[in-house]
Amino acid sequence: MEIFPESSFFKERRAPALPTPDEIRAINKATGGIRSTNFNRPTPVIVPSLGLVVKYGADVAIVEAQIQMMVHKQLQDRTLAERWPSMNENERRYVCEELKQMVNAWRTLEHGGHDHFIGSLGKRPLNEIFLRNHSALAGPFQGADTVQPVQASCDIDIDLEVASVFTHDDLVPCNIILLSGPVPKVAAVIDWGQAGWYPTYWEFCKARRVTLLPKYFDSVSQEEWHNTYLPMIIYPVDEETYYYPWLWFVLSKGI
Template identity: 30%
Template sequence: MSATISSRCLPSPEFATFTESSFFSRNGPDAQLPLPEDVRARSATQSKWTQTGVQPARFQELGLVVKFGRAPRVTVAEGQCLWALRRALPNFPVPEIYGWTHDGGDVFIYMELLHGVTLEERWETLGQTERSSICAQLRVLVTSLRSLQQTPDDESFLGHVNREPLGDIIFTDNETRPPAGPFQSVAEFHDWLSLQIRTGLEVHWPGKQPCEIPDPYRDGLPDDAAVTFTHGDLHPSNIIISVDSPCRIVALIDWRQSGWYPDYWEACKAYYTAEVGGEWMEKYIPLFIDEPACIDAFDDYARAFGY
């Protein structure tokens, strides 16, 4: 029987502290998660602003890392996703979630501080055998993730785990674009994609509305694709591996773009974010996920969105 996730059974998006988590068993039942002002202060001593926002604050003494910021870069949906995955797939390697809160417009997600390095950091030191082993482990994880099902009492949808709009960076980098869902079907999602890339082209098609402008890519998207749970950014920078050998995957991180997508999305994003012609794209991605037939259409839409 397949594991399931229900959007109806997620913890409150407003505030959550998981007292049964290892944070409290490790630090004592009277331990407290750092206040938002303490998180900001710690972050200020550790990192600076980057193009993607503030880096998470690390509390080594507590075995804790806190990801914080504003939507769409940081949302409670990511914390709810980690909570759901740990329960639906207990052996799936993701950071343990300790809680979340809001303060001053920012979302704070309290998570396990992992011991390891990113695959990106260690890649050049790995031999072919270890690289292939990591990809074999990834294939098992991707297969496990794709086996997840929505519960029968949860009407089928495409969206974040909590039924919020999809958070893929392709959609969320432009704040003027309407929310990506949630959608009731793959066809509805594809129609939304199609309408978005035609909106604004009216100047080139006098007298026509966006929905009347031809879309040369639409037929390349398969409306009969299954809906599967998707990480959305299987880049080496989001794969934490062990420092020692034999090399093993410690966790997959950065689930902010995750959710229920058409089954081709995971592979298309992995290929699209890889260096064109590089060995990760040409040799290693095919070891953990199959290239879908619609990859060219996906690329066309991603470029049309300006990604």
């Protein structure tokens, strides 16, 4: 287990040590949630007394902690999915504009000291959940044209020249935290475990494809999000040119 002593938990001396894995699993199991004992992606555990949000499971990689060493200071803040039904049109548009600026900012992130590549932080393979059972397709891909190799490997039939940009890759309402208070404002975007450098169209295609469970986001809200509000946040891609070839990759791999 890798420890990050520079994190706020240790700097603020909230406790002598972190909770043990067994303690976290026991807390999760006690909630009775349908994913509380899931091996790959159990529900994250919140420990308010320690100011901790704990993500764990077979699909959670160290790279997520390296991308985002973050513990929420205001655990009373709620997700966009939770507040969405009570928000009016102006509030929704305001939040979408904030998110648009955030997306545009992280899409400018450079590769650091590495040459251009498609992959996760540190030139690691992509942690894309759609590639979980297809590790040979996860790269990293590098070279003069970094996008073409990943498209060829994944059978994504796009002939146009495409750049690569830093991508969150799980931009859904339950990963968007709003500040508590009467006026909804974005506090943070969480869950960066799948983030990395992907083709430019990937962020929109993935966000449009992913559907949350109805208990977290009902079907009406989900449709509004995909069709009306997501295009306000991420510039929509042409369906015939980008989305359908990308969707074919997802469906053809049995995902």
